[in-house]
Each structure stands twice: as structure tokens, then as C-alpha cells.
Amino acid sequence: MDPLEEAYNFCEIGEYEKALKCYDKILQKDPDNTRALVDKGVTLQNLGHVKESLLFYNQALELEPKNTGALLNKGSALHTLKRYTEAILCYDDVLKLDKKNTMAFAYKGLSLAELGEVEEALEYFKRALELDKYYDLANISIEKAKEILKSYKKLTQSSLD
DSSP states (O other): OOHHHHHHHHHHTTOHHHHHHHHHHHHHHOTTOHHHHHHHHHHHHHTTOHHHHHHHHHHHHHHOTTOHHHHHHHHHHHHHTTOHHHHHHHHHHHHHHOTTOHHHHHHHHHHHHHTTOHHHHHHHHHHHHHHOTTOHHHHHHHHHHHHHHHHHHHHHHHHHO
């Protein structure tokens, strides 16, 4: 079995430590294997080692600056670390390379919402849904954004009264 496939299979069943060992073996032989670097980053992120995952995304991006998987996952890690503005920059880079990347639209919406840019976030969720009307994250986020907007409008209205 292909070592990358083996690592992927371990991740699928939640055996992240075993997957990491597979990635280490791959990277020992081929330190420039961007797929292994990104996937190891994702695995580390799944284990809660978010800062460490960034090292692997950055390594992959040094080798392939236009690697949308590395950019998207780096953005996700930055979002988790509450570095929303930096995360948005990653999503913008993805969208420059792939103007129809549903996840980049939805993730950018999430980061914008965290920064209080709810109306703009709503636009990004809508764009994600235009590309994939069944995209769960965008559907859930658009409803949450609408709730936040309603609450905000009620608050501003009551403060004007």
C-alpha cells in the first residue's frame, strides 16, 4: 500500500499517531513531499497541535506557494488561533488561485464574522452556497450570521429609542 494512502486510512479511523509515523517515514525519504507536509499539518491540527501544524503548512508553501490545500489549512489554523486577519489573507490567496473555492468563501465568512463584519460575512456565506447549495458549513453559518444581524439591529434600535 502507498504510504500516503496508509496514513490517510489511519486518519480516517482516528489513528492520528500512527498516521504521523507514516508521514515521518515519507518525509524522511522525501522532505519536499508537499502532500505529506500538508497532510501531516492537518493531522497535527486534528490533534490540537495547531501552532506546530503551521510549520508544516509553511514548509509546503515554501515549496509550492500556490498550493491551495496548504493555504486553506493554514488559514484554518490561523483562525483557530484567533488570528482572523491573517486567516483572511490565506483565504484571499486561495480565491485568487481558485475563484470557485467553496471552502475559502465559507471560511473567510467565518473569520469576517469573528471580526464583527457580519454583513460582509453573510455575503461570503451566500457566495459559498451559490457554488454548492448543500455546503453545510455555509448553511449553518448563514443562519448564525442572520441571527447575529437581527440581534445587532434590535440592540441598535433599542439604544436609539
